[in-house]
Amino acid sequence: MQFRGFGGFVTSALIAGAILWSFVTTDVELSRLMSAGPRIADFLGRMFPPDPTVMAEIKKGSAETLRIAILGTLGAVILSVPLGILASETMVSPAVFRPIRTLLAFIRAIPLILVAMLMVGAVGLGPLPGIIAVAFHATGMLAKFYAEAIDGVSRAPIAALESAGAGPLVRLRYAIWPQMAPVVARDTIFRFELNLRESLILGIVGAGGIGFYIQTYVRSFQYDKAASVTIAVVVMVIAIEAINVALRRRFT
Amino acid sequence: MSTAVEVDDLSFAHTGADLPALERVSFRVSAGESVALLGPSGAGKTTLLALLDGRLQGWSGRVSVLGAPLDPDRPPPSARRPDTGFVFQEFALVERSSVLRNVLNGRLGRMSPLRALLGSPTKHDLEIARTALADCGIADLAERRVDSLSGGQRQRVAIARCLAQEPRLILADEPVSNLDPTRAGEVLALLTGAAQARGATALFSSHQPDLARRFAQRIIGMRDGRIAFDVPTSELNDDATAELYREVEPLPGLSLRAVS
Ligand SMILES: Nc1ncnc2c1ncn2[C@@H]1O[C@H](COP(=O)(O)OP(=O)(O)O)[C@@H](O)[C@H]1O
Numbered sequence: 381m382q383f384r385g386f387g388g389f390v391t392s393a394l395i396a397g398a399i400l401w402s403f404v405t406t407d408v409e410l411s412r413l414m415s416a417g418p419r420i421a422d423f424l425g426r427m428f429p430p431d432p433t434v435m436a437e438i439k440k441g442s443a444e445t446l447r448i449a450i451l452g453t454l455g456a457v458i459l460s461v462p463l464g465i466l467a468s469e470t471m472v473s474p475a476v477f478r479p480i481r482t483l484l485a486f487i488r489a490i491p492l493i494l495v496a497m498l499m500v501g502a503v504g505l506g507p508l509p510g511i512i513a514v515a516f517h518a519t520g521m522l523a524k525f526y527a528e529a530i531d532g533v534s535r536a537p538i539a540a541l542e543s544a545g546a547g548p549l550v551r552l553r554y555a556i557w558p559q560m561a562p563v564v565a566r567d568t569i570f571r572f573e574l575n576l577r578e579s580l581i582l583g584i585v586g587a588g589g590i591g592f593y594i595q596t597y598v599r600s601f602q603y604d605k606a607a608s609v610t611i612a613v614v615v616m617v618i619a620i621e622a623i624n625v626a627l628r629r630r631f632t
Numbered sequence: 633m634s635t636a637v638e639v640d641d642l643s644f645a646h647t648g649a650d651l652p653a654l655e656r657v658s659f660r661v662s663a664g665e666s667v668a669l670l671g672p673s674g675a676g677k678t679t680l681l682a683l684l685d686g687r688l689q690g691w692s693g694r695v696s697v698l699g700a701p702l703d704p705d706r707p708p709p710s711a712r713r714p715d716t717g718f719v720f721q722e723f724a725l726v727e728r729s730s731v732l733r734n735v736l737n738g739r740l741g742r743m744s745p746l747r748a749l750l751g752s753p754t755k756h757d758l759e760i761a762r763t764a765l766a767d768c769g770i771a772d773l774a775e776r777r778v779d780s781l782s783g784g785q786r787q788r789v790a791i792a793r794c795l796a797q798e799p800r801l802i803l804a805d806e807p808v809s810n811l812d813p814t815r816a817g818e819v820l821a822l823l824t825g826a827a828q829a830r831g832a833t834a835l836f837s838s839h840q841p842d843l844a845r846r847f848a849q850r851i852i853g854m855r856d857g858r859i860a861f862d863v864p865t866s867e868l869n870d871d872a873t874a875e876l877y878r879e880v881e882p883l884p885g886l887s888l889r890a891v892s
């Protein structure tokens with residue numbers, strides 16, 4: 381990127397101004413950062429060795445996170461099928477798909493953790509607010525993906541089946557669905573991966589899952605136990621990604 | 633001899649287009665004939681064939697296909713559609729489905745909607761599909777996915793799908809213009825041969841005069857939505873063909889219209 385002429389000068393000045401403003405108005409005490417070295421070492425020291433006795437909690441927490449992700453994804457799929465159709469430009473008129481797309485963009489803009497906090501307030505602690513939050517949050521993306529899958533279908537085979545005398549449902553089954561299915565499968569798996577990753581931390585706001593234990597152990601200064609749970613989370617994320625890569629390869 | 637296609641004073645303009653794509657077109661095709669629509673791109677060949685296939689509405693004039701008049705304002709009843717088969721320039725296959733599945737798709741209009749939805753072709757349907765594959769020389773490709781095939785193989789699949797439909801009229805829109813010359817000759821021979829063997833009428837479009845000459849008994853020349861000539865192949869003369877492809881007189885400041 382290159383900034384040229386007066387416009388370039390203004391852009392550079394604005395960026396410099398933004399950085400300066402952030403420094404000046406934030407209480408960045410460099411001295412605190414300098415003296416933090418030993419404290420960080422102490423903190424890390426207390427995390428080691430990780431306490432392996434929390435295996436039971438890890439299992440219970442990860443199972444709950446997995447359930448939140450599965451049911452949350454299911455909820456998102458159920459919401460995304462009708463919303464995806466309503467957001468598709470080849471299925472409905474602009475008067476319908478424009479507002480629906482705006483609504484989906486609005487949903488996507490709300491962070492999951494915020495939705496989860498609101499849901500905890502509305503339905504109380506536990507996995508239920510987590511599931512609702514994941515379903516709601518994921519729909520913003522998944523319905524958009526489904527709409528794109530519908531719109532990406534090539535029209536020619538549909539015309540060919542129409543020409544052969546096949547009715548609308550038969551065309552949906554043999555010309556539209558075979559084109560859409562792999563895209564829908566890939567998008568749903570991708571969203572499930574994101575749901576699983578994102579719901580790992582839902583417990584921090586009381587919306588169920590393994591994050592609950594991280595929060596509990598950190599608050600009670602049991603850093604060795606928090607470390608074990610953190611390692612478990614990292615292992616899970618890596619495993620999810622590996623499984624997802626393998627799955628996605630099947631749908632090309 | 634009975635009439636397969638009868639078109640009388642047909643005019644049509646696409647929605648949003650300022651010039652008509654078809655203007656006062658009249659011709660007839662007898663049952664069992666093999667006729668070529670010859671003309672440069674933009675002549676109206678695709679429009680005419682899609683219209684005969686019942687996929688365009690809002691035209692004026694009189695059109696009757698296989699003895700039944702087409703309604704200018706609504707598509708033909710689905711029971712009549714399988715009688716007219718269509719071969720598309722871009723093949724129009726479901727790329728991710730198998731060759732056999734695509735050929736069976738040609739049977740969908742001949743099945744009850746329930747059987748079609750349940751996806752259970754009868755022995756008879758399967759037999760017809762297998763015969764069509766064999767006739768097109770691709771019996772060994774039945775289980776292959778279409779996206780793994782060459783262009784020539786794909787058009788053979790599309791022709792097999794059309795034959796599985798058991799049409800009495802075969803419309804083909806530039807069926808070989810995406811193929812190399814050798815493949816083009818083979819596939820067009822297959823298409824017109826299969827139509828003849830089944831006693832079906834064939835009406836195909838082409839922008840290549842030599843292909844039209846080799847595979848049609850009669851040639852209808854089109855330009856700018858009108859019929860320029862309609863002659864038996866033996867009477868086609870080079871002047872008429874040259875006239876069909878004559879470039880529009882260039883106006884100063886305007887670019888030439890593509891005629892390939
Ligand atoms: N969907 C469409 N909308 C508007 N104009 C069209 C459409 N399809 C074709 N046309 C116009 O109609 C005329 C005939 O086109 P077409 O039937 O495709 O000719 P050909 O198949 O001989 O090349 C052309 O001028 C083309 O630009």
Ligand SMILES: [Mg+2]
Pocket residue numbers: 674677678679805806
């Ligand atoms: Mg064309």
